[in-house]
Amino acid sequence: MTVLLDRPRWPAHGTLWAHLVSDTSLAELHEFAARCGVPRRAFDLDHYDVPAERHADLLAAGAQDVTGHELIRRLRAGGLRVPAVDRPVRRDLARRWAVLLPDHPAVGEELVARWSEPHRVYHSLGHLRAVLDRLDLLAAAGEHVTPDVRLAAWFHDAVHAGASPADEDASAELASRLLTSTAGAAPAREVARLVRLTAGHETAPDDDAGQALCDADLGVLGGTPQEYAVYAVQVREEYRDVPDTDFRRGRAAVLHRLLDRPALYRTAAGARLWEDAARRNVTAEITSLLAGV
16 A cells, blocks of 8 residues: 655645655545545545545555655656646546536546546547537536436546447446446446447437437537547547548548538437537548548
8 A cells, every 4th residue: 555645734724734645546545544534525637635634544544645746746657646727627527527426436536537548649638628518518508418418428438449339249248247346236237238330320200308418519510610620630639540541532532421421419409519610620521631631
């Protein structure tokens, strides 16, 4: 066990505060904190804030006394330090997860860790947050956005190795494993079903939940030309190992299949918000891709 505790030196609420971290795993940190009676609400992304009055007993329980500089250095070396630039997004995601499954924060933390993997460029925390934002837009417009749909957004690219539908199948299996014991068997089955739909974004006419999730996932196609250009660059970067000509042909084929559909979006709100812009953006990208072949 390697739990670290720096010296109390951060003033707030009439006392000084220290930071309790693990440079090995969050699971180890949470286990130690729970055993020592440190409340979960004191956790902030990568550390617990603990008051000066708890410093001595936490050291006695096994925490290692370190300087603040050493704590940060070892937290970074262990890959558990959350950079300042990422903190607003992660706090927002933690808040959203707490609405869905407030009694199971560890599941949300595992998903955030997966979405933060270093090989991801487009399929990152930013994409997760954007899909959740678009679900909010659809819900505000009266579309069928249930808690299961929101959970499916969290899981839909939780496994990402760049292979479809293998990624979606693995993400659905992850949802089944993590949700059966936390949300229940029926929600776990529904979330897994919805996740698998995002492999091809094909939904039945009466599948309101699936339509909402797929529209939110494809909403990126309907952004401004500048937003779409950033998205296209990020997708190319995720397939950086694919030769350029092969990528251009494969990507153009995928986009052609989308354009061949009578409608890219199945919800009324999605069609109103994104359909026209998406068709312009996708058409322009296809033209650019094929010009380089």
